Amino acid sequence: MELPVYPPLPTDGWPTPTTRVQAETEASCRAFFIDISDLPQEEIHQLQKAGFLDQDERVCLLKDRHVPYLAHGLEFLPAGFQSMDASRPWFIYWILHALEILDADLTSFKAACINTIKRCWSDALGGGFGGGILQLGHMATTYASCLALAIIGTPEAYDVVDRQALLAFFLSLKDPVTGAFHAHEHGEVDVRITYCVISIASLYGILTPELTFGVIEFVAACQTYEGGFGPMPFQEAHGGYTFSATAILSISNAFDRVNIPALTHYVAFRQMSVEGGYQGRTNKLVDGCYSFWQGAVPALIAQYTRGIYVSDRELHQRYILMCGQQIEGGLRDKPGKPRDHYHSCYVLSGLSLSQHGDGQVPIVVAGSPDNLVKPTHPAYNISPDKVLLIQAYWDNKASHRIEEVVESMD
Numbered sequence: 113m114e115l116p117v118y119p120p121l122p123t124d125g126w127p128t129p130t131t132r133v134q135a136e137t138e139a140s141c142r143a144f145f146i147d148i149s150d151l152p153q154e155e156i157h158q159l160q161k162a163g164f165l166d167q168d169e170r171v172c173l174l175k176d177r178h179v180p181y182l183a184h185g186l187e188f189l190p191a192g193f194q195s196m197d198a199s200r201p202w203f204i205y206w207i208l209h210a211l212e213i214l215d216a217d218l219t220s221f222k223a224a225c226i227n228t229i230k231r232c233w234s235d236a237l238g239g240g241f242g243g244g245i246l247q248l249g250h251m252a253t254t255y256a257s258c259l260a261l262a263i264i265g266t267p268e269a270y271d272v273v274d275r276q277a278l279l280a281f282f283l284s285l286k287d288p289v290t291g292a293f294h295a296h297e298h299g300e301v302d303v304r305i306t307y308c309v310i311s312i313a314s315l316y317g318i319l320t321p322e323l324t325f326g327v328i329e330f331v332a333a334c335q336t337y338e339g340g341f342g343p344m345p346f347q348e349a350h351g352g353y354t355f356s357a358t359a360i361l362s363i364s365n366a367f368d369r370v371n372i373p374a375l376t377h378y379v380a381f382r383q384m385s386v387e388g389g390y391q392g393r394t395n396k397l398v399d400g401c402y403s404f405w406q407g408a409v410p411a412l413i414a415q416y417t418r419g420i421y422v423s424d425r426e427l428h429q430r431y432i433l434m435c436g437q438q439i440e441g442g443l444r445d446k447p448g449k450p451r452d453h454y455h456s457c458y459v460l461s462g463l464s465l466s467q468h469g470d471g472q473v474p475i476v477v478a479g480s481p482d483n484l485v486k487p488t489h490p491a492y493n494i495s496p497d498k499v500l501l502i503q504a505y506w507d508n509k510a511s512h513r514i515e516e517v518v519e520s521m522d
């Protein structure tokens with residue numbers, strides 16, 4: 113008689129449920145990796161008619177379907193998204209950024225986006241932008257609001273932000289023990305929220321020593337034995353936090369404070385060898401949003417990886433194009449999952465980074481050459497031009513202010 117194994121193994125023949133779902137995911141991706149040379153001519157014609165293949169039988173980014181899906185999301189959300197009423201600035205950021213990557217015209221949305229974000233400022237409730245009108249200010253929705261205004265990129269948009277009130281809001285949520293930041297009063301403290309503060313403060317010209325005090329020490333303490341970063345010291349490394357930590361280090365020019373070879377190893381091994389996309393953490397499944405959260409790291413550390421860009425960019429783009437697109441428009445986590453605006457934003461951001469790298473490596477465009485999209489800044493995830501524009505805007509204001517003071521002294 114065969115002896116039992118404690119605890120009992122699953123009865124479906126797989127050693128663990130994790131092994132089973134990984135194998136299922138690989139199989140579902142393989143089904144999408146069409147080898148054109150294997151297809152009958154009739155099927156090729158159908159895929160060309162559907163817009164998925166171009167005349168030369170190369171896979172296409174369905175720009176003409178993603179743009180209307182995204183634009184429609186600003187004006188209408190299905191009932192199933194009701195719980196997202198506390199995420200209005202997030203929708204605005206996700207959609208505007210995805211549209212800017214696709215080089216769509218944002219003009220007709222700008223005024224209503226500015227009006228919505230303006231009304232989310234939470235004056236009576238302690239400052240910050242909330243997730244909706246009359247909602248408590250929160251660091252994550254403040255981050256999304258300020259990024260959306262930076263994408264809109266006009267003085268009217270920038271001036272929605274009272275920078276002194278914003279700085280006061282940030283400082284009110286600084287944790288005196290760790291130097292990191294709370295998401296809201298009594299809320300969680302982690303490296304993601306700290307990234308929200310550091311990136312917005314650096315875009316809005318308010319990155320003061322009081323704000324940055326202790327931040328790099330906190331970030332360095334979040335690096336784990338795997339080489340990635342967790343939300344807090346001694347917690348599991350994950351793509352969302354690894355991006356946040358790496359972007360803070362990039363903005364602060366502080367890579368000398370962490371173990372870069374370990375980080376390089378971590379991010380290189382989060383790219384899945386069969387699927388081509390990224391997993392969020394070790395032994396978990398591929399997901400399109402990590403095309404950005406993990407996929408930004410090779411760009412952020414490119415100058416420290418001895419001329420090697422630590423991502424297989426062709427394989428990555430194959431995952432995005434063949435597994436990440438919904439044929440009706442919109443992008444997704446993986447085959448079998450429905451499209452949504454969060455994934456549309458981060459899958460396209462990941463595609464852009466995979467194509468452009470850190471801006472110093474040659475561009476790689478998999479599939480049709482028309483798949484080329486606009487670049488995104490790997491640390492801020494808005495257009496690099498919009499980063500320069502907003503930073504120049506505050507610099508100019510500061511120099512005008514200095515001129516006024518000097519003139520008043522004459």
Ligand SMILES: CC(C)=CCC/C(C)=C/CC/C(C)=C/COP(=O)(O)OP(=O)(O)O
Pocket residue numbers: 252304307308350351352353356391392393396397399405
């Ligand atoms: C700047 C900013 C707002 C950053 C957000 C970063 C981010 C995406 C964090 C993810 C947090 C997390 C622990 C997800 C795990 O979810 P899961 O267990 O469902 O997913 P998994 O299986 O892929 O790990």
Ligand SMILES: [Zn+2]
Pocket residue numbers: 399400401402445455
């Ligand atoms: Zn995801």
